[in-house]
Amino acid sequence: MQQATHIYRNGTILTMDSRCSIVSCLAVSGETILAVGSEAEVAPFQGPETHIVDLGGRFMMPGFYDCHSHxxxxxxxxxxxxxxxxxxxxxxxxxxxxxxxxxxxxxxxxxxxxxxxxxxxxxxxxxxxxxxxxxxxxxxxxxxxxxxxxxxxxxxxxxxxxxxxxxxxxxxxxxxxxxxxxxxxxxxxxxxx
The missing domain is CATH 3.10.310.70 (Diaminopimelate Epimerase; Chain A, domain 1)
Structure with a gap:
């Protein structure tokens, strides 16, 4: 199983899936999302080098970079x-x-x-x-x-x-x-x- 470079936990994370699900944890490896869900669902992606970020209940959602919009x-x-x-x-x-x-x-x-x-x-x-x-x-x-x-x-x-x-x-x-x-x-x- 691929290990996460970062796990974001203890947050209000909007997944933008078809149900607009809200979860508390997110595991990523570089620019790839590995898992979203509860702490138990994301825990298997934690490795010795994984950086844990405590969101402290803050909101998180996928973003995008748009170089030219109005x-x-x-x-x-x-x-x-x-x-x-x-x-x-x-x-x-x-x-x-x-x-x-x-x-x-x-x-x-x-x-x-x-x-x-x-x-x-x-x-x-x-x-x-x-x-x-x-x-x-x-x-x-x-x-x-x-x-x-x-x-x-x-x-x-x-x-x-x-x-x-x-x-x-x-x-x-x-x-x-x-x-x-x-x-x-x-x-x-x-x-x-």
Missing amino acids: FMRAGMYNKYYLDVNSHPIGDVRTHSDIRRKVREALSGMPAGEWLLCAGYDDTAVAEERHFTLAELDAMAPDHPLFLRHISGHLALCNSKAFEAAGITDETLNPSGGVFRHDGNGRLTGLVEE
């Missing part, structure tokens, strides 16, 4: 933004799906109120392109519309959003950001960073 943003999107995520995260597959969601969200909303959308992805819809400014304006003619890209590094804005923010065709790009223009110097609706 948990606060996810919560904010869920509360304040219309979900326009593409399949498989959401149910959007085409520009028409986004138009429908925007139309439904604007139904009954007073003119002039902002509609914020999150999860937009031009690469994951059938059209494989951004909306044009004319399409954005037609989608929300009486409301500032903001579609945040899934990358978090760009967005689409309609003319009402630009107007509300005081941005015109002549507005200079902010430091580190870009207001995209067409060949005639007109805003396209795409903003970066």
Whole structure:
């Protein structure tokens, strides 16, 4: 029987099994869990070199290391933004799906109120392109519309959003950001960073 490098005892340990069992002891060897359960169930894994850690009743659960996440943003999107995520995260597959969601969200909303959308992805819809400014304006003619890209590094804005923010065709790009223009110097609706 493999011996544990560490045994954690006297704790409230959430196992994350299908029943979300809570046990008092855990035996590990390096990064491998050898056993969970009572002290009697874990005791056979103790050897002369095993380090015993008394949790003193404290809580322990499996963890993970995530090098790049935005948990606060996810919560904010869920509360304040219309979900326009593409399949498989959401149910959007085409520009028409986004138009429908925007139309439904604007139904009954007073003119002039902002509609914020999150999860937009031009690469994951059938059209494989951004909306044009004319399409954005037609989608929300009486409301500032903001579609945040899934990358978090760009967005689409309609003319009402630009107007509300005081941005015109002549507005200079902010430091580190870009207001995209067409060949005639007109805003396209795409903003970066």
